[in-house]
Amino acid sequence: MATIKPSGYSKHRKKQTYTRRLGTRATPMQMLFSERVGGMGALILVIACLPLLLSNNYQYDVAITMGINAIVVVGLNLLVGYAGQVSLGHAGFFALGAYASAILTTRYGLHGALALPAGALGVGVLAYLIARPILRLSGHYLAMATLGVGVIIHIVLDREAWLTGGPDGMYVPTIEVAGVPLYGGAIWYWIVAAVLILTVWLALNLIDSPIGRALRGLHGAEVAAEVAGVDTTHYKVMVFVISAVLASVAGSLSAHFSEFVTPDSASFFHSILFVTMVVFGGMASTFGALIGAALLTLLPQLLADFSGYEQMILGLIMMLVMIVMPRGLLPTLVGLARRRQREARS
Amino acid sequence: MSLLRVEGLGIHFGGVQAIEDLDFTIEAGTIHSIIGPNGAGKTTLFNLITGVYRPSAGTILLDDTPIAGRKPHDLARMGLSRTFQNLRIMMNMSALDNVMVGRHLHLNRNLLACLLRLPPVTRGDRAARKLCTELMDLVGLSAYRDADAGSLPYGALKRLEIARALAAEPRLLLLDEPAAGLNAQETREIDEVIVKVARSGVTVVLVEHDMKLVMGLSDHILVLDHGRTLAEGTPEAVRNNPAVVAAYLGTV
Amino acid sequence: MPPVLVELLQFLFSGLASGAIYALVALGFALIYNASHIINFAQGEFVMLGGMVTWVLLSQGIDLPLAILGAVAVTMVAGLALEKLAIERARDANVVTLIIITVGAGIFLRGLTSVTLGKDLHALPAFSGNAPIDIAGATLMPQSLWILGVTAAIVVALHVFFHYTVVGKAILAASHNPLAARLVGINVNVVLLLSFGLSALLGAVAGILIAPITATHFEVGIMLGLKGFAAAILGGLGSGPGAIVGGLLLGVIESLGAGYISSDYKDAIAFVVILGVLFLMPRGLFGKRGTERV
Numbered sequence: 097m098a099t100i101k102p103s104g105y106s107k108h109r110k111k112q113t114y115t116r117r118l119g120t121r122a123t124p125m126q127m128l129f130s131e132r133v134g135g136m137g138a139l140i141l142v143i144a145c146l147p148l149l150l151s152n153n154y155q156y157d158v159a160i161t162m163g164i165n166a167i168v169v170v171g172l173n174l175l176v177g178y179a180g181q182v183s184l185g186h187a188g189f190f191a192l193g194a195y196a197s198a199i200l201t202t203r204y205g206l207h208g209a210l211a212l213p214a215g216a217l218g219v220g221v222l223a224y225l226i227a228r229p230i231l232r233l234s235g236h237y238l239a240m241a242t243l244g245v246g247v248i249i250h251i252v253l254d255r256e257a258w259l260t261g262g263p264d265g266m267y268v269p270t271i272e273v274a275g276v277p278l279y280g281g282a283i284w285y286w287i288v289a290a291v292l293i294l295t296v297w298l299a300l301n302l303i304d305s306p307i308g309r310a311l312r313g314l315h316g317a318e319v320a321a322e323v324a325g326v327d328t329t330h331y332k333v334m335v336f337v338i339s340a341v342l343a344s345v346a347g348s349l350s351a352h353f354s355e356f357v358t359p360d361s362a363s364f365f366h367s368i369l370f371v372t373m374v375v376f377g378g379m380a381s382t383f384g385a386l387i388g389a390a391l392l393t394l395l396p397q398l399l400a401d402f403s404g405y406e407q408m409i410l411g412l413i414m415m416l417v418m419i420v421m422p423r424g425l426l427p428t429l430v431g432l433a434r435r436r437q438r439e440a441r442s
Numbered sequence: 443m444s445l446l447r448v449e450g451l452g453i454h455f456g457g458v459q460a461i462e463d464l465d466f467t468i469e470a471g472t473i474h475s476i477i478g479p480n481g482a483g484k485t486t487l488f489n490l491i492t493g494v495y496r497p498s499a500g501t502i503l504l505d506d507t508p509i510a511g512r513k514p515h516d517l518a519r520m521g522l523s524r525t526f527q528n529l530r531i532m533m534n535m536s537a538l539d540n541v542m543v544g545r546h547l548h549l550n551r552n553l554l555a556c557l558l559r560l561p562p563v564t565r566g567d568r569a570a571r572k573l574c575t576e577l578m579d580l581v582g583l584s585a586y587r588d589a590d591a592g593s594l595p596y597g598a599l600k601r602l603e604i605a606r607a608l609a610a611e612p613r614l615l616l617l618d619e620p621a622a623g624l625n626a627q628e629t630r631e632i633d634e635v636i637v638k639v640a641r642s643g644v645t646v647v648l649v650e651h652d653m654k655l656v657m658g659l660s661d662h663i664l665v666l667d668h669g670r671t672l673a674e675g676t677p678e679a680v681r682n683n684p685a686v687v688a689a690y691l692g693t694v
Numbered sequence: 695m696p697p698v699l700v701e702l703l704q705f706l707f708s709g710l711a712s713g714a715i716y717a718l719v720a721l722g723f724a725l726i727y728n729a730s731h732i733i734n735f736a737q738g739e740f741v742m743l744g745g746m747v748t749w750v751l752l753s754q755g756i757d758l759p760l761a762i763l764g765a766v767a768v769t770m771v772a773g774l775a776l777e778k779l780a781i782e783r784a785r786d787a788n789v790v791t792l793i794i795i796t797v798g799a800g801i802f803l804r805g806l807t808s809v810t811l812g813k814d815l816h817a818l819p820a821f822s823g824n825a826p827i828d829i830a831g832a833t834l835m836p837q838s839l840w841i842l843g844v845t846a847a848i849v850v851a852l853h854v855f856f857h858y859t860v861v862g863k864a865i866l867a868a869s870h871n872p873l874a875a876r877l878v879g880i881n882v883n884v885v886l887l888l889s890f891g892l893s894a895l896l897g898a899v900a901g902i903l904i905a906p907i908t909a910t911h912f913e914v915g916i917m918l919g920l921k922g923f924a925a926a927i928l929g930g931l932g933s934g935p936g937a938i939v940g941g942l943l944l945g946v947i948e949s950l951g952a953g954y955i956s957s958d959y960k961d962a963i964a965f966v967v968i969l970g971v972l973f974l975m976p977r978g979l980f981g982k983r984g985t986e987r988v
């Protein structure tokens with residue numbers, strides 16, 4: 097019986113050579129360019145130097161919002177970018193975290209430092225409960241279900257005025273720590289920066305671990321991962337809960353920082369904005385996610401001057417960037433740089 | 443006691459009865475081949491054994507434990523591992539990371555340990571990287587150690603499937619057409635790998651159209667046709683079985 | 695008839711009317727999905743454009759039938775432009791990227807409308823007056839009859855188009871098997887363009903039909919688009935009958951929920967039902983079943 101050779105098969109394809117031999121430790125140069133050392137170092141450097149450029153409250157506000165969005169997006173990237181599971185409802189978890197902080201502090205007198213973990217725990221439990229049935233779905237059905245969860249949260253926050261203040265939102269009192277009120281951009285900048293750095297570190301660790309490989313593996317070939325012993329449902333649920341908890345933490349930070357929450361923080365477009373940040377920067381790239389969050393937080397601020405036209409321009413930019421760079425900013429740039437290098441060498 | 447016993451196994455897809463009332467056993471430490479014309483149900487049988495499909499009838503016993511309907515990841519824990527005829531490579535990962543996924547069950551998967559990158563995780567990963575590199579060498583993928591899986595040619599991807607399956611250190615390894623699409627030289631190499639693996643004590647179930655390979659390797663052959671057993675026995679017995687000869691002369 | 699039944703009938707009437715609108719929007723989603731496996735999140739903006747452009751033409755003194763034709767034409771141009779300028783260039787991108795492109799298109803169209811036509815709420819006149827029709831004690835607005843009648847006519851027309859015309863059959867063939875379709879000489883890009891034009895038409899008609907009841911506004915498309923997507927998913931993505939049944943069911947359930955449970959939660963009920971159905975039937979009511987081939 098004849099064996100058939102599939103088309104496209106060529107044994108003459110150029111074999112690549114690789115500098116890094118396995119089982120060996122990385123050289124200092126390689127460490128410098130690795131994500132965990134070089135990337136984290138660059139991130140910390142940028143965060144430490146940024147205040148030198150910030151001259152007023154408004155600029156601090158924008159920088160802090162960038163940081164808060166970045167926390168959500170690094171988490172969401174674990175789910176969407178690495179594990180390949182779409183969510184169009186994460187603003188719902190963000191808003192639940194924000195409202196948990198707002199409600200627990202104003203109505204129940206809890207300290208903000210306790211309200212944040214309480215909210216995160218609550219959101220974690222909720223996410224866990226809905227994750228199992230939801231993550232059996234795939235593709236557009238999953239998109240629909242997560243979208244539905246977000247819309248439902250939005251509507252509940254909007255309608256239960258006795259608890260949430262309704263469409264007008266509610267105020268959140270200033271947190272005090274040892275008699276010192278946590279108020280103003282300079283303080284919140286460092287709080288958000290610390291949480292962001294921690295988040296990025298944890299995310300990088302997770303991705304480069306057996307769990308991270310399981311997540312990327314189930315994205316790339318779900319049956320193969322399953323057959324290799326990866327309990328794919330378990331890991332999908334796990335990463336869904338992690339991303340929801342990070343969104344909740346960011347929501348709490350945002351509530352305490354801005355001292356105000358509105359139901360619109362749970363809107364469909366807020367969810368879309370988070371996903372767009374992930375994809376803009378580059379899916380499955382933690383530093384891409386950071387860049388996406390920074391750019392898309394900045395963009396509306398820059399567009400505010402185009403009175404009336406800002407929506408049109410935002411829509412156009414979303415379309416253009418995604419058409420020109422479907423893989424996102426960072427992977428596209430890295431790809432270009434690599435090609436340059438290769439051409440320079442040959 | 444047989445390692446694997448199948449009794450009255452059946453599955454249908456809509457009107458297509460892909461496997462029907464199938465019985466056979468696989469003894470530990472043997473190379474057991476399953477052959478048959480296209481569409482005979484060989485891949486479907488693999489999918490049933492590894493839990494990818496749920497049978498409509500019958501039982502599958504691994505060490506006398508019923509496993510029909512169990513999830514593939516549970517069965518992996520029990521020592522089952524396989525390759526896919528239609529390649530299932532994680533194209534978003536490096537070739538080595540693909541093999542490392544195969545190592546999953548042997549590594550520290552505690553969430554906290556992974557988040558904090560505790561020493562057990564890094565130590566386990568380092569050891570696994572070494573072992574997986576050796577496995578890649580074994581199947582002849584030394585040239586692709588750190589390459590992206592997406593950049594590998596077809597023949598290399600077939601071997602990558604095998605390396606990933608071996609990384610799990612299975613007791614029962616199911617290979618679905620490992621030599622399809624390979625040239626004679628590559629087929630010989632795969633042949634050697636299978637022999638090596640079998641010598642190390644792993645039970646191998648092989649689906650393959652390359653008769654030379656099958657006849658040379660197998661301790662036992664099961665011939666499927668239309669989801670049923672057409673013949674069964676040693677390579678000699680199967681080769682001389684008139685029903686098999688008729689079926690093959692009819693199809694080739 | 696006992697008041698309880700009259701009330702039920704009343705809820706059913708309003709549910710069927712809004713359900714028919716959802717069905718039209720869902721059919722728009724299904725058409726594009728079948729041609730390209732893309733979910734067009736700008737579908738709601740087609741609905742909005744239909745209503746808004748009709749209003750602006752009417753306000754310029756143009757007669758209703760002409761205004762409607764004009765609005766449908768404008769919306770179809772928007773749909774064709776979206777396909778030509780954006781979708782065709784990004785066909786191979788992944789699901790999430792395509793979602794962002796179509797959402798971006800929706801934001802753009804909303805922005806464009808608010809800049810050119812303003813942000814005010816506008817009511818269209820009902821097509822044939824506002825004299826309620828009494829049926830067994832329940833009232834039915836003539837506009838609801840228009841909605842149901844036009845939707846029924848469109849469904850019949852679509853059926854004829856897809857099963858009895860060469861172009862329609864070609865589109866169907868291309869959606870079932872793009873490769874085979876290309877081999878027999880069907881231009882897949884043209885099919886995609888047609889499906890966007892047709893979807894825009896369906897959306898515009900839905901927007902025009904509902905505008906006399908709910909009024910129109912540059913943001914009406916957001917919720918209507920999401921509901922249409924929900925209806926398409928409820929029926930099973932890509933299934934025409936599924937979209938129609940999904941739309942009508944969604945409308946009726948929503949209306950009953952608003953009437954008997956809570957009108958505050960009218961919009962949420964639709965999504966709760968969707969989640970419930972998906973938990974039990976991960977591919978919707980009429981979606982493709984079967985084991986994925988491995």
Ligand SMILES: Nc1ncnc2c1ncn2[C@@H]1O[C@H](COP(=O)(O)OP(=O)(O)OP(=O)(O)O)[C@@H](O)[C@H]1O
Nearest residue numbers: 455460479480481482483484485486487985986987
């Ligand atoms: N998921 C599925 N859904 C529907 N039919 C299926 C499915 N999987 C397999 N079949 C059908 O079952 C029959 C057996 O297919 P199978 O792939 O097991 O054959 P095979 O022996 O592996 O053939 P080949 O030598 O071509 O690989 C075929 O008729 C096939 O179409």
Ligand SMILES: [Mg+2]
Nearest residue numbers: 484485486527
């Ligand atoms: Mg097969």
